[in-house]
Amino acid sequence: MTDAAPRSTAPDATxxxxxxxxLLAAHPPLETDRTAFLEARFDAGLAWVHYPEGLGGLGAxxxxxxxxxxxxxxxxxxxxDPRRIGIGLGMAAPTILxxxxxxxxxxxxxxxxxxxxxWCQLFSEPGAxxxxxxxxxxxxxxxxxxxxxxxxxxxxxxxxxxxxxxIARTDPSVPKHRGITYFVCDMTDPGVEVRPLRQITxxxxxxxxxxxxxxxxxxxxxxxxxDGWRVAQTTLMNERVSIxxxxxxxxxxxxxxxxxxxxxxxxxxxxxLHQRLLKLWVEAEVGRLTGERLRQQLxxxxxxxxxxGLKLGFARLNQEISGLEVELRGEEGLLYDDWTMRRPxxxxxxxxxxxxxxxRSKGNSIEGGTSEVLLNxxxxxxxxxxxxxxxxxxxxxxxxxx
Amino acid sequence: MTAQGTQPDLLxxxxxxxxxxxxxxxxxxxxxxGRVIARTESDTPHDPALWKALSEGMGLAGLLVPEExxxxxxxxxxxxxxxxxxxxxxxxxxxxxxxxxxxxxLLACPGEDAAALLTELASGRTVGALAVALSTAxxxxxxxxxxxxxxxxxxxxxxxxxxxxxxLLVPAADGGLYAVDAxxxxxTPRVSLDLTRPLATVTVDGVRGRRLGDAGPxxxxxxxxxxxxxxxxxxxxxxxxxxxTVRHLKERRQFNRPVGGFQALKHRLAQLWLEVxxxxxxxxxxxxxLAAGSADTGVAVAVAQAYAAPVAVHAAEEAVQLHGxxxxxxxxxxxxxxxxxxxxxxxxxxxxxxxxxLARLVDLxxx
Numbered sequence: 001m002t003d004a005a006p007r008s009t010a011p012d013a014t015x016x017x018x019x020x021x022x023l024l025a026a027h028p029p030l031e032t033d034r035t036a037f038l039e040a041r042f043d044a045g046l047a048w049v050h051y052p053e054g055l056g057g058l059g060a061x062x063x064x065x066x067x068x069x070x071x072x073x074x075x076x077x078x079x080x081d082p083r084r085i086g087i088g089l090g091m092a093a094p095t096i097l098x099x100x101x102x103x104x105x106x107x108x109x110x111x112x113x114x115x116x117x118x119w120c121q122l123f124s125e126p127g128a129x130x131x132x133x134x135x136x137x138x139x140x141x142x143x144x145x146x147x148x149x150x151x152x153x154x155x156x157x158x159x160x161x162x163x164x165x166x167i168a169r170t171d172p173s174v175p176k177h178r179g180i181t182y183f184v185c186d187m188t189d190p191g192v193e194v195r196p197l198r199q200i201t202x203x204x205x206x207x208x209x210x211x212x213x214x215x216x217x218x219x220x221x222x223x224x225x226x227d228g229w230r231v232a233q234t235t236l237m238n239e240r241v242s243i244x245x246x247x248x249x250x251x252x253x254x255x256x257x258x259x260x261x262x263x264x265x266x267x268x269x270x271x272x273l274h275q276r277l278l279k280l281w282v283e284a285e286v287g288r289l290t291g292e293r294l295r296q297q298l299x300x301x302x303x304x305x306x307x308x309g310l311k312l313g314f315a316r317l318n319q320e321i322s323g324l325e326v327e328l329r330g331e332e333g334l335l336y337d338d339w340t341m342r343r344p345x346x347x348x349x350x351x352x353x354x355x356x357x358x359x360r361s362k363g364n365s366i367e368g369g370t371s372e373v374l375l376n377x378x379x380x381x382x383x384x385x386x387x388x389x390x391x392x393x394x395x396x397x398x399x400x401x402x
Numbered sequence: 403m404t405a406q407g408t409q410p411d412l413l414x415x416x417x418x419x420x421x422x423x424x425x426x427x428x429x430x431x432x433x434x435x436g437r438v439i440a441r442t443e444s445d446t447p448h449d450p451a452l453w454k455a456l457s458e459g460m461g462l463a464g465l466l467v468p469e470e471x472x473x474x475x476x477x478x479x480x481x482x483x484x485x486x487x488x489x490x491x492x493x494x495x496x497x498x499x500x501x502x503x504x505x506x507x508l509l510a511c512p513g514e515d516a517a518a519l520l521t522e523l524a525s526g527r528t529v530g531a532l533a534v535a536l537s538t539a540x541x542x543x544x545x546x547x548x549x550x551x552x553x554x555x556x557x558x559x560x561x562x563x564x565x566x567x568x569x570l571l572v573p574a575a576d577g578g579l580y581a582v583d584a585x586x587x588x589x590t591p592r593v594s595l596d597l598t599r600p601l602a603t604v605t606v607d608g609v610r611g612r613r614l615g616d617a618g619p620x621x622x623x624x625x626x627x628x629x630x631x632x633x634x635x636x637x638x639x640x641x642x643x644x645x646x647t648v649r650h651l652k653e654r655r656q657f658n659r660p661v662g663g664f665q666a667l668k669h670r671l672a673q674l675w676l677e678v679x680x681x682x683x684x685x686x687x688x689x690x691x692l693a694a695g696s697a698d699t700g701v702a703v704a705v706a707q708a709y710a711a712p713v714a715v716h717a718a719e720e721a722v723q724l725h726g727x728x729x730x731x732x733x734x735x736x737x738x739x740x741x742x743x744x745x746x747x748x749x750x751x752x753x754x755x756x757x758x759x760l761a762r763l764v765d766l767x768x769x
Contacts, residue, residue: 247409262766269769277766278757282708289683289705293412300413309676378675379668383648386663 010060011049013067019058020046020071029077038080038114041072047080047113051097055109063299080115084345087157088112088119092165092184094238099182099223099231108163108184120161122152122185122209123232127402129154130373133176133229134392134400137211139168139183146170146183146221148191148214154367158194158207159343161187165235166216167228172398179397180228184220191215201359202339205347236369247295248288253314254321254357255284257350261328268328277328280321287313305382312374315364322357329354410690410702411479412683418483425462425487428455433491435735441494442597442738448566453495456484457526463501464524466509466627471517473524478627482634482689489638492738494598496529496563502631504530507571507624511579511615519569519581519614531567532624533582533604535560539751540625540703541759546617549574553608554582562749564589564602572606573617580611596745598738626703629750630692633685633706636746640678640710640717643739647671647721654726667724674720677713684709701763707756711747718743 011019027040041047042056046068051057072079082089089112096108111117128135137150148168158164164185171179185192191214196204223231251259262269262277290313294306326333337353349357365371379385392400414422432452441447457463465481467473474480481502488497505523508516508530522528534544537560547556554574564570570582588605614620648671651662661667688706691699718740722729729736747753761768 259764259766266767266769269767271769274761274766274768275757278708278761281764281766282705282757282760283680285701285705286680286684286709289410289412289687290680292410293683293686296411296413302413306679309672309679312672313676313680372669375669375672376665378672379662383668383671383675385648385652385668385671386660388663388665389659 011058011064012060013064016046016049016058016060016064016067017071019044020068024072024075024077029072029075034078035114035116037078039110041077042110042113046072048093051109055097055105056113080113084157085112085115085118087121088117088163091121091235091238092119092163095165095182095222095231095235096184098234101219103219104184104222112163117162118157118160120155120157120164120187121235122155122158122164122166122211123235124152124154126151126153130370132232133180134397135167135169135180136402137166137168138172139170139181139216141170141218142215144218145215146181146218148183148185148211148216150211152209152211153197153206155194155207155209156205157345158187158209159196160345163187164209165222167232169397170225170228173396174226175394176392176397176400177229179226180232181225182222182228182231183216184222185211185214185216186220189214189216196341196343198341200362201356202336203342203344205344248291250285250288252288253284254318254325254349254361255281257354257357258321258325258328261325268330273324273328276324280317280324283313283317284321287317305378308374308378308382311364311368312371312378315361315371318357318361318364322354322361325354326358410687410694410696412686412690414483414686415479418480421480422483422487424460425456425484426490428452428460429487429491429493433493435492435738438492438494438598438738439732439735446565447494447597447600448496448563449494450566452493453497453526453529453566456495456497457501462497463526465501466505467520467524471524472521477693478631478689479686479693482631482685485631485634486638486641486685489635489742490642492598492639492735492742496531496566498628498632498635499531499563499599500529500567501526503624503628504532504571506627507532507579507620508614510620510623513615515581515612516614522569528568529563529566530569530571531561531564531584532621533558533561533564533570533572534621534625536562536599536601536745536750537748537752538625539755539759540622540629542625542751542755544573544621546573546575547606549576549578549580552610554580554606554611555608556606558604558606560592560601561604562599562601564604565591565600570604571614571620572604572611573621574611577616577618578613579615579617579620581614582606582609582611586610594745596741598742599745625750626699627692629707629756630688630699630703632746632750633681633688633703633710636710636714636743637678637681637685639739639743639746640674640681640714643717643721643736643743644671644674644678646736647674647724650725661724670720670724674717677716681710681713701760704756704760704763707751708753708760711753711756714743715740715747 023044027037045058047056049057049060049065050062125135139146139148166183166185167180170181191212193210195208197206197208198204297304336355380387464473465476469475508520523530538544547554567584572580572582586609590603592601594601654661684706688702691702721736728734
């Protein structure tokens with residue numbers, strides 16, 4: 001994976017504790033600049049221990065990351081705010097690791113992990129959402145560069161991002177899954193225009209991105225020309241796998257604020273709401289246990305297919321719970337905290353009111369794969385049911401009706 | 403909020419998977435649906451040969467009984483795996499009622515009488531039944547018999563699996579739990595919705611019983627374990643319904659396509675799969691809490707029952723619907739599953755009763 005001399009064996013928990021103590025001794029967190037500490041951590045191979053040596057890891061089992069994280073947290077070390085850099089960590093990094101050249105991995109992974117460079121994802125298009133492979137953004141080869149023209153949509157963090165992972169069509173004469181190529185796009189290129197997209201919550205969490213004559217050097221291509229769909233599968237798989245890593249306490253999700261309100265505001269209680277609350281409380285607890293079970297399966301090295309369904313469950317549950325919460329608040333439920341158009345860096349559910357949670361959770365069944373598409377995936381890949389008849393399978397992309 | 407001590411183990415161990423495989427093999431050979439249907443129409447709804455194979459052959463009746471009492475000294479986690487497989491086969495054996503519920507009641511009683519009876523139940527040669535209506539929730543009220551001049555008098559309704567029982571554990575008005583010989587009482591079989599777990603009325607008319615201990619804690623413990631492990635039976639049942647329905651829909655063709663290729667049906671099955679996955683987590687959680695004697699057991703059991711009961715019914719109802727006309731026939735076994743699932747949704751407390759219990763346990767009080 002890297003040219004650095006490999007360790008004879010992967011480090012175990014004891015060895016990782018020792019290395020963590022060494023890092024803390026050399027860079028006392030309270031006296032060290034945040035970025036400098038994170039860089040030192042990356043260089044020590046303690047960023048993501050399952051990555052190869054030289055790329056922020058030590059080739060250790062992924063599950064041992066928790067050992068390092070616990071030691072660092074206890075010592076008050078800064079973390080790399082994984083939420084803000086979630087797309088880089090969760091989607092770009094595993095794809096670069098899986099398909100990037102040595103130069104690409106060395107150029108991109110360190111600033112990505114440290115949080116110096118924010119990433120965004122240029123996949124969805126106005127005409128290609130659930131049918132992602134139908135995308136129409138073109139990439140045409142010109143010498144050592146590719147010239148990109150098209151429009152992307154639903155891009156979180158585009159206004160903050162230094163880099164983007166981008167899929168574009170390099171060959172319109174073959175069926176739609178085949179003529180796609182995967183690139184790293186420089187968001188500072190003059191041909192990149194980012195426009196906020198205001199949503200039903202009032203804020204602009206996403207953007208539209210217009211790409212006009214954007215030049216990407218061929219050295220920023222990930223994987224082979226025409227192989228972008230396969231590369232994108234790695235990205236999308238990682239997007240859906242990223243849940244389940246964390247242990248959630250009982251009432252840790254959206255049910256928490258509702259239960260709290262119920263306990264503190266007896267005047268709001270009605271029998272109908274009580275029945276619905278208890279039912280949702282049970283579902284939230286069972287969803288939490290299912291996530292915990294999935295986590296335990298991953299730790300035990302026996303990942304089950306449960307992950308593909310978890311998002312489905314959470315999406316519906318969040319919508320029902322937040323809907324109940326608006327009703328529970330009665331007269332207050334008729335109000336909204338703030339319609340000001342903002343461009344948040346993070347989606348912050350708990351910092352805002354029930355009305356916001358209600359509206360924002362509507363996106364949970366659309367983003368990262370609609371519930372309808374995920375149900376198809378479960379039915380076909382988990383249950384082995386036949387796929388829908390396909391009329392676009394053997395037709396060149398350019399000949400498809402649009 | 404109830405404290406959650408150590409993290410629950412929600413997976414199956416290798417030994418548990420081996421146990422599952424052994425039970426499933428046995429059930430494949432000795433409990434095919436055709437025979438279960440035929441048996442429900444006979445005078446002996448229970449399958450004594452199967453019970454003998456499970457208890458004497460594999461020692462499963464004694465899973466929850468300590469080794470010094472002739473049992474296996476195993477835990478609720480293993481019993482849960484057995485119940486998953488028995489649910490998958492709608493096996494007509496008194497496992498839940500004797501090896502779990504009656505056994506748990508005896509485990510709550512001190513004394514040598516209870517201990518001796520435990521050893522008998524562990525062997526499987528004696529079958530026990532707690533004489534409390536099957537519909538009773540763990541914290542629910544139940545009927546008792548009068549205790550006068552050393553003799554028991556009264557009538558108890560809705561008692562499950564009495565037809566197979568040798569000894570009844572009878573709660574009396576004096577607060578005691580009494581062991582009564584099944585031959586000494588009048589058992590009136592009722593026509594039950596679930597023919598594989600038949601109900602009866604028990605009339606006790608001046609019978610002498612051996613006092614085992616206090617009925618209150620024994621009944622509560624028995625019903626808590628029964629409710630918690632019933633979720634595993636419901637899991638197995640729902641899993642069978644899903645698997646069989648998927649199999650059927652891959653084979654069955656209409657409109658020149660396998661029916662399973664239609665999105666309207668695919669989404670329903672994917673949804674059902676999701677519910678089964680969630681039920682597995684909830685059922686494992688309850689079994690693990692019972693095994694650990696966790697302070698969280700009350701919540702874990704209530705959550706498991708509140709969730710698993712409607713899922714099992716939903717799975718069976720979907721299975722009937724998606725099998726089309728054949729799902730409505732006596733010949734196809736899916737009706738056994740629907741009847742068991744619906745009866746299970748009342749057994750040891752309805753989902754609503756468990757939600758009410760939860761409201762108290764997690765401080766979400768009614769208006």
